[in-house]
Amino acid sequence: MRPWEDNIRKVVPYVPGEQPKKKNMIKLNTNENPYPPAPGVEEAMKSLDTDRFRLYPDPAADVLVAALAERYGLEKNQVFVGVGSDDVLAMAFLTFFNSDKPVLFPDISYSFYSVWADLYRIPYERPALDEAFCIRKEDYYKENGGVIFPNPNAPTSLAMGLSDVEDIIAHNQDVVVIVDEAYIDFGGQSALPLLEKYENLLVVQTFSKSRSMAGMRIGYAMGNPALIKALNDVKYSFNSYTMNQTALCLGVEAVKDEVYFRETVGKIKATRERTKERLSALGFVYPEPSANFIFASRPGTDAKALFEALKEKDIYVRYFNVPRIDQYLRITIGTDEQMDKLFEFLKNYLNH
Amino acid sequence: MRPWEDNIRKVVPYVPGEQPKKKNMIKLNTNENPYPPAPGVEEAMKSLDTDRFRLYPDPAADVLVAALAERYGLEKNQVFVGVGSDDVLAMAFLTFFNSDKPVLFPDISYSFYSVWADLYRIPYERPALDEAFCIRKEDYYKENGGVIFPNPNAPTSLAMGLSDVEDIIAHNQDVVVIVDEAYIDFGGQSALPLLEKYENLLVVQTFSKSRSMAGMRIGYAMGNPALIKALNDVKYSFNSYTMNQTALCLGVEAVKDEVYFRETVGKIKATRERTKERLSALGFVYPEPSANFIFASRPGTDAKALFEALKEKDIYVRYFNVPRIDQYLRITIGTDEQMDKLFEFLKNYLNH
Numbered sequence: 001m002r003p004w005e006d007n008i009r010k011v012v013p014y015v016p017g018e019q020p021k022k023k024n025m026i027k028l029n030t031n032e033n034p035y036p037p038a039p040g041v042e043e044a045m046k047s048l049d050t051d052r053f054r055l056y057p058d059p060a061a062d063v064l065v066a067a068l069a070e071r072y073g074l075e076k077n078q079v080f081v082g083v084g085s086d087d088v089l090a091m092a093f094l095t096f097f098n099s100d101k102p103v104l105f106p107d108i109s110y111s112f113y114s115v116w117a118d119l120y121r122i123p124y125e126r127p128a129l130d131e132a133f134c135i136r137k138e139d140y141y142k143e144n145g146g147v148i149f150p151n152p153n154a155p156t157s158l159a160m161g162l163s164d165v166e167d168i169i170a171h172n173q174d175v176v177v178i179v180d181e182a183y184i185d186f187g188g189q190s191a192l193p194l195l196e197k198y199e200n201l202l203v204v205q206t207f208s209k210s211r212s213m214a215g216m217r218i219g220y221a222m223g224n225p226a227l228i229k230a231l232n233d234v235k236y237s238f239n240s241y242t243m244n245q246t247a248l249c250l251g252v253e254a255v256k257d258e259v260y261f262r263e264t265v266g267k268i269k270a271t272r273e274r275t276k277e278r279l280s281a282l283g284f285v286y287p288e289p290s291a292n293f294i295f296a297s298r299p300g301t302d303a304k305a306l307f308e309a310l311k312e313k314d315i316y317v318r319y320f321n322v323p324r325i326d327q328y329l330r331i332t333i334g335t336d337e338q339m340d341k342l343f344e345f346l347k348n349y350l351n352h
Numbered sequence: 353m354r355p356w357e358d359n360i361r362k363v364v365p366y367v368p369g370e371q372p373k374k375k376n377m378i379k380l381n382t383n384e385n386p387y388p389p390a391p392g393v394e395e396a397m398k399s400l401d402t403d404r405f406r407l408y409p410d411p412a413a414d415v416l417v418a419a420l421a422e423r424y425g426l427e428k429n430q431v432f433v434g435v436g437s438d439d440v441l442a443m444a445f446l447t448f449f450n451s452d453k454p455v456l457f458p459d460i461s462y463s464f465y466s467v468w469a470d471l472y473r474i475p476y477e478r479p480a481l482d483e484a485f486c487i488r489k490e491d492y493y494k495e496n497g498g499v500i501f502p503n504p505n506a507p508t509s510l511a512m513g514l515s516d517v518e519d520i521i522a523h524n525q526d527v528v529v530i531v532d533e534a535y536i537d538f539g540g541q542s543a544l545p546l547l548e549k550y551e552n553l554l555v556v557q558t559f560s561k562s563r564s565m566a567g568m569r570i571g572y573a574m575g576n577p578a579l580i581k582a583l584n585d586v587k588y589s590f591n592s593y594t595m596n597q598t599a600l601c602l603g604v605e606a607v608k609d610e611v612y613f614r615e616t617v618g619k620i621k622a623t624r625e626r627t628k629e630r631l632s633a634l635g636f637v638y639p640e641p642s643a644n645f646i647f648a649s650r651p652g653t654d655a656k657a658l659f660e661a662l663k664e665k666d667i668y669v670r671y672f673n674v675p676r677i678d679q680y681l682r683i684t685i686g687t688d689e690q691m692d693k694l695f696e697f698l699k700n701y702l703n704h
Contacts, residue, residue, distance in 0.1 A: 003526035004552040005578070007451045007497060013588030016411050027407070036403035045402055051388035053567040053602075055379075056560070059368050083435060086591040094471075099359045119446075119589040145359060174355035200356040208408070215405040215597040226357070236365030237471040239438040245567040246598040250405075 014115040017318050026341050028332040029316040031154075031183075031293050033212035035264040035335075038257035041213075041250045048249060057248055059240045064248050067255040068220055072192060077225040080232060081251075083242050085182055085206035085219030088231075089148075090116055092202060092221065095234040096176040097122045099145025106135055108325055110154050110180065133158055133287050133295075140168045147172050150180040152188045152290040155320065155330040159188030159290035166191075169198050176227065178202045185210035185265050186272075187290030192222065199224040209292055210265050211254045218243070218251045268292050272333045278343050282350055293332045295325075298350075303327045306349065313345055366467040369670050378693050380684040381668040383506075383535075383645050385564035387616040387687075390609035393565075393602045400601060409600055411592045416600050419607040420572055424544060429577040432584060433603075435594050437534055437558035437571030440583075441500075442468055444554060444573065447586040448528040449474045451497025458487055460677055462506050462532065485510055485639050485647075492520045499524050502532040504540045504642040507672065507682040511540030511642035518543075521550050528579065530554045537562035537617050538624075539642030544574065551576040561644055562617050563606045570595070570603045620644050624685045630695050634702060645684045647677075650702075655679045658701065665697055 017030035061081045069076045082088035093116040097103050100123065105113045107126040117124040127139030133156045140147055147168060152159040169177045169191070179191040181203055191203050202223040207213035221231060235242060243251075254261075272289060279286060279296055286296040297303060307319035307329055318330040331342070369382035413433045421428045434440035445468040449455050452475065457465045459478040469476040479491030485508045492499055499520060504511040521529045521543070531543040533555055543555050554575040560566035573583060587594060595603075606613075624641060631638060631648055638648040649655060659671035659681055670682040683694070 002551065002578075004448075004528050007448060007527060008582045009447050009450050009586055011585050011589040013585050014592055015588075016408070016592040019408055019410055030408055032408065033406045035406065037405050041405065042402040045400065046398065048397065050394040050397055050602075053389050053393065054385045054387065054564040056368070056371055056382055056384065056566040057569070058371055083591060083596075084593055086593070090590045095361050096356075096359060098361050115589050119586070175359065176356050199354065212406040214408040214593075217409070217593055217596040226354075230360045233363050233365050234361055234471070236367075237363040237467050238442045239435060240366055240368040241436055241438070241566075241569055244435075244569040244596065244599055247596055250402075 009119070011119055012115065014112045018316060020316065022314055025314040025316060026334065026338050027316050028334050028338065028342065029318045030214070031209055031291070031332045032214050033209060033264065033268070033292070034333075034338060035212055035267065037212040037250070038254050038260040040253035040257050044250055044253045045246070048246065053245060056241050057243060057245045059236070061243045061248055064218070064243065064251045067252045071255050072222060074222060075225070077228055078195070078222055080221040080228045080235070081243060082219050082221075082235070084208060084217040085180070085204050086112060087217070087242065088204050088219040088221050089178070089180065091231055091234055091238070092178055092204070093117065093122065094120055095230050096178070096202070096227075097146045099175070101143055101145035103146040103148065104140055104144045105148045106153065108133065108153075108156065110150050113148060129156075135160055135164070137164050137167050141171050144172070144175060146175045146177070148178040148180060150182060151191070152183045152186070154183065154291065155293070155318065155325070155328070156287050156295045157183070157289035157291040157293055158287045162189040162191065166194055169194060169201055173198065173200055176200050176202060178204060180204050182206045182209055183291030186269060186292045195223060199226065202227050207251060207254055211261065212264065213251070213254050216247050216250055218247055268333050271336055271339060274336070275331075275333060275339050278339070282346055293330050295328050295330050297328045301350065303329050309349055310345065315342055315345060361471070363471055364467065366464045370668060372668065374666055377666040377668060378686065378690050379668050380686050380690065380694065381670045382566070383561055383643070383684045384566050385561060385616065385620070385644070386685075386690060387564055387619065389564040389602070390606050390612040392605035392609050396602055396605045397598070400598065405597060408593050409595060409597045411588070413595045413600055416570070416595065416603045419604045423607050424574060426574060427577070429580055430547070430574055432573040432580045432587070433595060434571050434587070436560060436569040437532070437556050438464060439569070439594065440556050440571040440573050441530070441532065443583055443586055443590070444530055444556070445469065445474065446472055447582050448530070448554070449498045451527070453495055453497035455498040455500065456492055456496045457500045458505065460485065460505075460508065462502050465500060481508075487512055487516070489516050489519050493523050496524070496527060498527045498529070500530040500532060502534060503543070504535045504538070506535065506643065507645070507670065507677070507680070508639050508647045509535075509641035509643040509645055510639045514541040514543065518546055521546060521553055525550065525552055528552050528554060530556060532556050534558045534561055535643030538621060538644045547575060551578065554579055559603060559606055563613065564616065565603070565606050568599050568602055570599055620685050623688050623691060626688070627683075627685060627691050630691070634698055645682050647680050647682050649680045653702065655681050661701055662697065667694055667697060
């Protein structure tokens, strides 16, 4: 080892889902939205003045913060924006989880949580989900340095009821509790109404799923002004100007179009219902999905072999080679046409 | 204090230059380029397919990495990109400066260095520039956990000769040495040719100055593949998808147009020469500038009062209320027309 390598931080990075660039592939592996962003996004882009790119963007991201505050009935000082919800969560771990006690999150959950904890050398414990993949709220009653969980959970797609979410927050008022609501627009109840009651609650959401803007990298956190100020202080200690001019301008358009938002979310939920029926008919089982994906297993059919066979045909779903869930596939809800092609393959593969 | 506030990271954030939104202001305070980005940027934006925004961007930012590698005669595995050079430097501090020994950087320098060190609790020492604001290379011969300095330096605009830069690298082959070349296209010699000789050297540059793209947030680092891999590992442990689709696509256009790049840099250097003469004629003194700004002082004229008077007239320059440099103003080189307005004011203010 060369001496300068001694000081390099050793990490085991998060591995994102594949981003293959094949024509005509069916991409159901990274929970993207099958529908384009709101029509206003294209119009706004066409009218952007590229000459202004020579200037720094607004470091406070005011237009986007204002649009989100209005949409959710909050004050601007209750909203923080970042480069996707991963950026927001990375900042939140760095800002709020500075304790010798372990941060708590479920054993089966968004796999980035342990990566951030390892990156910053934050101790953590991962209470196991129960047999039905549900979070056991009692596991979060012990002393800890913070709590984070997704609702609905990933990759299970299971939502926890708001009273259970509140129970966990109520038992942890001495630490910051982050509810990661990347998928909340597709099902489940948001913890947003609890912001008035719990000043230690941070709710994180994203433009990558329900707003069809994964490619623009926009995420946001909502919480009481003290939490948001702490997040902004750390952001200004990391990179003052995180949101580029296009993200600011186009993000506003995506927030403004409530009609289009409801329409596309509605279509995805309808396709999810049809997908559930068809999966059941083929003998698949799955926890009740509330997100834009289904976590499905088929007794007697090896998940990894099926994953590979699908990939062979340019149908991409997500497989996690991880204990307890290695017989499951996470299947994103695409368009009806995309799901048709998936089922055409599955019927053939399973000799139905 | 509420109990959950105990675990919040305490920081003193970097304070970016003001971003006022006044019409007709003369903005010479954040070293932006007065000319628009390359014409290809506008064309590329008009032809972007917003429907694709629903998909995640390429996490490896391959098109942009490839364009930069080609431009600088490097391999792709020698180039790392981030959300502005601040993002690149924030990742570099986190990746490379993990030692109990202090990181070294000059006392008068980019003020973000100490902010990153404080954020990550990295020990540091700041050897003083000499009376002429030059880096004393001997100050960097002592044991340390890493070295970083800008060349040309900010806010002084002074460049260090390549042999002195090499001398510092040669004396520090056991740690990572970062040369922050945000302004190198405007003057001074890049350390890039030294990459072949020193595997512990990282050179950081940006699209925000010479490429007129501050608003798009693109920065990059160049170094040997082991350093670039370590940076990417940390990036994938922080946020897999940092560069949005517009930054990737428009960034490539900005790199490709070498003719436009040379033309705008040439215009700024010519204006800098004229500005030097006019400042001298008015009794200002300044270190020889190599960047797109001049760090000027006028014996007998209070810098802070002048800064305030300029601001009154919507002419923005940068003032640092910091020991040793509190009688200087950092003046960005704008267009000739903008500089005319500055001098019109100065002549009047100084009763010339």
